[in-house]
Each structure stands twice: as C-alpha cells, then as structure tokens.
Amino acid sequence: MNPTIVVIIGIIVIFTIIYHVLKRIYFNQLVEQEKRAFHLIRKKRALWWLSPFYSNPLRKSKVKQMNRKRKHKIKQKQRDNFLTTVGLKPDQPTKTHFHHLKSIVHTHQKKTLTKLLLSTWNN
16 A cells, blocks of 8 residues: 555544544543533522512413513504504693793692691691
C-alpha cells in the first residue's frame, strides 16, 4: 500500500475519534446543564403552595377577578382607541385644572352642607 493513503486513513480515523470524544463531552455538558435547570425549576415550584395567593381560596378568586377586570379594561381601551381612529367615536376632551377645581369645590360644598345639616339636626 501507498504510505500517503495510510497516512490519510490514519488522519481520518484520528479525527473521527476526536470528533466523537468531543461530541460526547459536549453532550454530557448539555445533559448536566439541563439537569441543573430542571432542578432549579422544580425547586422554585416546590414552594408554590406556601404563597397566600394559591393557598387561600378567597385570594384565588380575588386574583382571578382582578385579572378579569384588567383584561376587560384593556379590551375596552383598545376598542375605544380603534373607534376614535376610525372616526366612529369623538375624541374625549382632556380634563383641565378647572375641572379639578370644580370637583374640589363640589366636595367642599357637600361637606359643609352635611356639617350644617348635622348641626341643625342636633339642635
């Protein structure tokens, strides 16, 4: 046999062995990394039942209700934005400082009226 062919076959065999060894090492590293990640996920999930949001049925229902309200508000806001862009709904005027002042005056008048009524009621 020709010595160059033997050298080429030897090099191919050596590269094949090195390839499989490195592949096995890399695969083992990936498996270990996956095991660590799975262990961390299991560790995080292990204490989920200690949370008051999962252990208390009243809290569960309250959280579900809050999520429903939030989703409803988001959908309503998207609907309003769509209708205003299409032109089917007029733009809402922005509230000015005058509107805020008007609400403060209104609440103050209600308070003074109730105080007045209570003072006349007691006398």
